[in-house]
Amino acid sequence: MTTNSTSSRNYRVLLERFPVRRTILIVLSVLIxxxxxxxxxATLQTxxxxxxxxxxxxxxxxxxxxxxAIIALGYTLVYGILFIINFAHGEVFMAGxxxxxxxxQALAGxxxxxxxxxxxxxLLFVVSSVVSMAxxxxxxxxxxxxxxxxxxxxxxxxxxxxxxxxxxxxRGFYGAQVRAYPNIDILQGNIIIAGFSVQxxxxxxxxxxxxxWFSLFMVIERTKLGxxxxxxxxxREIAALMGINVDRTIVSTFxxxxxxxGAAGILFVQLFNSVFFFMGFFPGIKAFTAAxxxxxxxxxxxxxxxxxxxxxxxxxxxxxxxxxxxxxPNQLQPIISFGILVLxxxxxxxxxxxxxxxxxx
Amino acid sequence: MKNRNxxxxxxxxxxxxxxxxxxxxxxxxxxxxxxxxxxxxxxEVAAGEAIKLGSLLVTTGPNSSLGLxxxxxVELALDAWGTEGEFDGTNGQIKGHDVTLTSEDDGCSAxxxxxxxxxxxxxxxxxAVIGTSCSSAALGVADKIFSxxxxxxxxxxxxxxxLTAEGTHQPFYLRTAHNDSIQGxxxxxxxxxxxxxxxxxxxxxxxxxxxxxxQVFADTFTxxxxxxxxxxxxxxxxxxxxxxxxxxxxxxxxxxxxxIFVAEGGLIxxxxxxxxxxxxxxxxxxxxxxxxxxxxxxxxxxxxGVYISGPDLASFSGDVDFxxxxxxxxxxxxxxxxxxxFHAHAWDATNLVLTAIxxxxxxxxxxxxxxxxxxxxxxxxxxxxxxxxxxxxCATTGDCQPSATIAVVTVEGGxxxxxxxSELGTLDS
Numbered sequence: 001m002t003t004n005s006t007s008s009r010n011y012r013v014l015l016e017r018f019p020v021r022r023t024i025l026i027v028l029s030v031l032i033x034x035x036x037x038x039x040x041x042a043t044l045q046t047x048x049x050x051x052x053x054x055x056x057x058x059x060x061x062x063x064x065x066x067x068x069a070i071i072a073l074g075y076t077l078v079y080g081i082l083f084i085i086n087f088a089h090g091e092v093f094m095a096g097x098x099x100x101x102x103x104x105q106a107l108a109g110x111x112x113x114x115x116x117x118x119x120x121x122x123l124l125f126v127v128s129s130v131v132s133m134a135x136x137x138x139x140x141x142x143x144x145x146x147x148x149x150x151x152x153x154x155x156x157x158x159x160x161x162x163x164x165x166x167x168x169x170x171r172g173f174y175g176a177q178v179r180a181y182p183n184i185d186i187l188q189g190n191i192i193i194a195g196f197s198v199q200x201x202x203x204x205x206x207x208x209x210x211x212x213w214f215s216l217f218m219v220i221e222r223t224k225l226g227x228x229x230x231x232x233x234x235x236r237e238i239a240a241l242m243g244i245n246v247d248r249t250i251v252s253t254f255x256x257x258x259x260x261x262g263a264a265g266i267l268f269v270q271l272f273n274s275v276f277f278f279m280g281f282f283p284g285i286k287a288f289t290a291a292x293x294x295x296x297x298x299x300x301x302x303x304x305x306x307x308x309x310x311x312x313x314x315x316x317x318x319x320x321x322x323x324x325x326x327x328x329p330n331q332l333q334p335i336i337s338f339g340i341l342v343l344x345x346x347x348x349x350x351x352x353x354x355x356x357x358x359x360x361x
Numbered sequence: 362m363k364n365r366n367x368x369x370x371x372x373x374x375x376x377x378x379x380x381x382x383x384x385x386x387x388x389x390x391x392x393x394x395x396x397x398x399x400x401x402x403x404x405e406v407a408a409g410e411a412i413k414l415g416s417l418l419v420t421t422g423p424n425s426s427l428g429l430x431x432x433x434x435v436e437l438a439l440d441a442w443g444t445e446g447e448f449d450g451t452n453g454q455i456k457g458h459d460v461t462l463t464s465e466d467d468g469c470s471a472x473x474x475x476x477x478x479x480x481x482x483x484x485x486x487x488x489a490v491i492g493t494s495c496s497s498a499a500l501g502v503a504d505k506i507f508s509x510x511x512x513x514x515x516x517x518x519x520x521x522x523x524l525t526a527e528g529t530h531q532p533f534y535l536r537t538a539h540n541d542s543i544q545g546x547x548x549x550x551x552x553x554x555x556x557x558x559x560x561x562x563x564x565x566x567x568x569x570x571x572x573x574x575x576q577v578f579a580d581t582f583t584x585x586x587x588x589x590x591x592x593x594x595x596x597x598x599x600x601x602x603x604x605x606x607x608x609x610x611x612x613x614x615x616x617x618x619x620x621i622f623v624a625e626g627g628l629i630x631x632x633x634x635x636x637x638x639x640x641x642x643x644x645x646x647x648x649x650x651x652x653x654x655x656x657x658x659x660x661x662x663x664x665x666g667v668y669i670s671g672p673d674l675a676s677f678s679g680d681v682d683f684x685x686x687x688x689x690x691x692x693x694x695x696x697x698x699x700x701x702x703f704h705a706h707a708w709d710a711t712n713l714v715l716t717a718i719x720x721x722x723x724x725x726x727x728x729x730x731x732x733x734x735x736x737x738x739x740x741x742x743x744x745x746x747x748x749x750x751x752x753x754x755c756a757t758t759g760d761c762q763p764s765a766t767i768a769v770v771t772v773e774g775g776x777x778x779x780x781x782x783s784e785l786g787t788l789d790s
Contacts, residue, residue: 176422178658
């Protein structure tokens with residue numbers, strides 16, 4: 001007994017002198033920094049890519065990052081108020097987008113889509129947002145509200161179940177085929193911005209995402225509903241005592257998340273014109289990564305996380321890996337995106353804009 | 362510790378079950394000596410019971426048109442068996458026994474192939490399997506699972522070269538589809554000689570089909586004198602291919618070959634149209650995208666002008682009259698117009714299997730014994746079997762299509778055209 005406790009005390013002293021965790025972290029960060037810098041320098045030295053190439057990679061990254069950011073808002077809002085991860089959010093995104101596809105197809109068939117592109121786009125945004133909102137609200141009512149008092153693992157499992165349920169329900173509705181969103185002619189081609197040629201669709205998506213993010217920010221900061229949401233996130237019981245209708249606030253949160261997801265879907269299909277029942281999965285996972293990266297629960301964090309992730313995914317594989325002579329670097333893109341997730345969880349569990357010590361996620 | 366003990370008991374239980382099962386089999390005792398001699402024994406089909414075949418094709422998801430097309434070919438072949446090509450809506454019989462089909466989904470992935478193959482192989486009554494659709498579901502997965510159990514598997518649409526290559530070929534695996542060493546070379550000849558292009562880039566998705574095919578293409582294109590600027594790879598399930606296309610566009614290749622599948626193939630087709638450096642590049646894919654679903658996924662205006670290669674349905678060298686006058690009308694009546702290009706290969710695969718079963722099955726009273734290794738040997742002994750697609754002769758590596766005509770078609774107004782190029786290729790062996 002005595003020898004045991006002595007040796008364990010010695011061990012503890014040793015640990016205090018050489019904190020293993022911190023040592024590993026320092027070595028790890030030095031290695032990563034070295035790899036990134038060496039790769040970048042080596043890539044730039046090859047001279048393979050012109051400035052125009054980098055700009056086009058960057059704008060593609062900004063555009064896809066903007067979509068991640070808007071979807072990530074849905075994760076972050078729900079987490080901020082209920083502290084659950086709504087893994088079915090990717091399917092909420094799919095539901096609206098896929099439904100709006102049929103409207104888009106009908107409009108394109110009549111030639112209306114290209115004759116009146118802006119009213120058509122607005123109609124698509126409305127349809128997609130309304131459907132996604134309805135799905136999100138039903139999801140909350142059926143899958144999450146009955147579990148509100150349950151341990152946090154329970155709604156998480158439910159979320160995964162709900163996600164599969166929605167995927168296969170919509171497969172039943174709309175079929176398993178990949179469908180192409182009809183192109184809108186005025187969004188095809190490139191425009192010149194500051195001397196660089198940028199795809200019009202990417203510009204539209206970025207502007208659309210900024211508008212959506214800013215509207216949400218104003219709702220949260222400047223309206224009664226926003227104040228109620230923040231209060232419920234702070235402390236549900238006290239908020240209820242202060243006369244806030246908690247149920248209605250939570251439903252509104254889901255509804256706002258759904259509207260954003262539906263709108264993000266219409267932006268998404270301007271970049272990648274395909275819809276099918278599984279389309280929500282990867283954007284959902286990436287947006288979740290973005291939300292964690294930025295600090296889940298933080299609205300600014302979701303925006304920054306989405307952009308950082310999108311840009312790193314687009315530019316990263318080529319910039320960091322080409323220099324090492326790695327063949328097909330783009331196939332390794334998930335290593336970049338999920339590597340970032342792992343690194344953030346190691347070094348800053350609360351995310352870029354979360355409290356540093358927060359380890360709730 | 363506790364857990365490990367549990368596992369040990371489980372293992373013991375498993376062994377006991379096997380022993381008991383083995384004793385049970387031995388107890389029957391009346392099986393003919395061919396079954397005793399056969400390494401994998403016999404499938405015993407009792408009086409009044411049906412002979413069970415399996416199918417393992419991709420019947421759901423974005424690539425379902427590929428698998429369903431083959432599935433329908435299999436169903437029609439079972440229907441027409443024994444009735445001289447008449448479709449009466451009921452499956453034919455072998456020596457007085459019905460033939461039934463158990464279908465699983467290969468998911469067009471290694472995971473799907475593993476799950477489906479294990480499920481079928483668990484049924485000891487399954488005699489042979491038609492599948493898989495995608496090479497990724499077969500290579501090292503379904504081909505091995507079935508071979509380990511002595512179940513013959515004949516694929517109507519796997520074209521990946523590795524499946525029948527020395528070293529990776531599994532003993533019970535055969536195919537009626539062409540080998541991509543024919544198809545890749547045909548596409549390279551088309552690009553270099555017919556179109557007169559000198560630089561090319563390729564994209565694959567990591568699947569044995571796409572990787573194998575683009576490699577054959579690249580090797581042939583290089584040996585013709587062309588330059589392959591880049592061989593890129595993408596992730597299945599990704600949606601943004603701007604980075605990879607931008608990377609490829611830095612070399613401005615004249616020909617961009619991406620022999621992948623429907624979802625990613627559609628997206629690359631769209632996105633390549635928006636990349637300025639690829640504005641003059643000719644785009645091309647292969648039979649994984651040879652379906653209207655890919656045109657729908659890409660959008661007709663983007664798909665127009667893309668070249669797609671596949672088996673040339675117009676130059677089948679087998680029973681062409683039957684194909685055009687009987688098979689296609691029957692298919693169309695029952696399932697609508699074919700959505701992909703491997704229904705005839707599926708028909709041939711099924712007929713090969715049925716013929717082989719018929720030749721090796723041993724009747725003992727009303728009971729039928731089908732020795733597994735003998736069935737495999739009968740399949741490999743196939744020589745000069747006249748199917749729809751041609752005269753089938755199975756090589757020791759499992760390739761039953763010693764030569765094949767590959768057609769290249771293009772897309773016009775959202776529909777595939779007739780072949781713009783066609784080339785007869787032969788497997789060198």
